[in-house]
Amino acid sequence: SQTIHQWPATLVQPVGSPLSLECTVEGTSNPNLYWYRQAAGRGLQLLFYSVGIGQISSEVPQNLSASRPQDRQFILSSKKLLLSDSGFYLCAWAGGGTDTQYFGPGTRLTVL
Amino acid sequence: KNQVEQSPQSLIILEGKNCTLQCNYTVSPFSNLRWYKQDTGRGPVSLTIMTFSENTKSNGRYTATLDADTKQSSLHITASQLSDSASYICVVRPSSNTGKLIFGQGTTLQVKP
Numbered sequence: 001s002q003t004i005h006q007w008p009a010t011l012v013q014p015v016g017s018p019l020s021l022e023c024t025v026e027g028t029s030n031p032n033l034y035w036y037r038q039a040a041g042r043g044l045q046l047l048f049y050s051v052g053i054g055q056i057s058s059e060v061p062q063n064l065s066a067s068r069p070q071d072r073q074f075i076l077s078s079k080k081l082l083l084s085d086s087g088f089y090l091c092a093w094a095g096g097g098t099d100t101q102y103f104g105p106g107t108r109l110t111v112l
Numbered sequence: 113k114n115q116v117e118q119s120p121q122s123l124i125i126l127e128g129k130n131c132t133l134q135c136n137y138t139v140s141p142f143s144n145l146r147w148y149k150q151d152t153g154r155g156p157v158s159l160t161i162m163t164f165s166e167n168t169k170s171n172g173r174y175t176a177t178l179d180a181d182t183k184q185s186s187l188h189i190t191a192s193q194l195s196d197s198a199s200y201i202c203v204v205r206p207s208s209n210t211g212k213l214i215f216g217q218g219t220t221l222q223v224k225p
Contacts (some may be wrong), residue, residue: 046213069135
């Protein structure tokens with residue numbers, strides 16, 4: 001069966017520090033991968049999606065970036081965090097040819 | 113602009129009671145509409161999915177309805193349980209792109225004993 005992992009589960013970082021969140025998927029090949037951010041009381045906002053290794057599409061301009069160094073690994077990064085980057089970050093995957101997205105457990109990021 | 117609006121924003125009910133959550137959307141044309149359940153601090157989990165040609169879909173005590181003419185969907189929860197306390201998110205997939213979902217802001221449901 002397929003599983004999706006995210007780490008860390010929670011993170012507290014100072015403003016201006018770098019960020020690296022990791023997402024990995026097991027039990028499937030060539031998944032579409034997604035990074036979302038969920039601010040308190042707001043809907044999920046798609047940040048990046050990837051249909052293959054090295055292929056990243058950005059949905060909103062921001063100081064975040066994403067990379068997909070391996071088929072089942074998706075990384076969200078920032079060189080310098082802003083207060084507004086605080087939120088709940090969710091990674092999701094979908095199988096090729098389907099649009100059902102399965103979400104990971106999420107990472108709670110607090111920028112102080 | 114494609115939008116998904118949910119109401120109410122939050123809801124408190126007693127255990128055992130029924131409730132209905134609403135979702136209005138302006139996405140057109142659309143491929144499918146889903147309802148997700150998101151427990152606090154967890155990722156969303158899909159409850160139901162309906163294409164534009166379907167009117168209703170059930171998953172246990174959860175029943176979703178869809179009226180494509182009025183662009184409205186509802187999620188009815190029967191005989192609520194404490195474990196139903198969560199956020200319920202309506203999600204629409206437009207037909208015009210691939211994999212990009214449009215999320216509502218969610219309804220937070222609290223079931224009290």
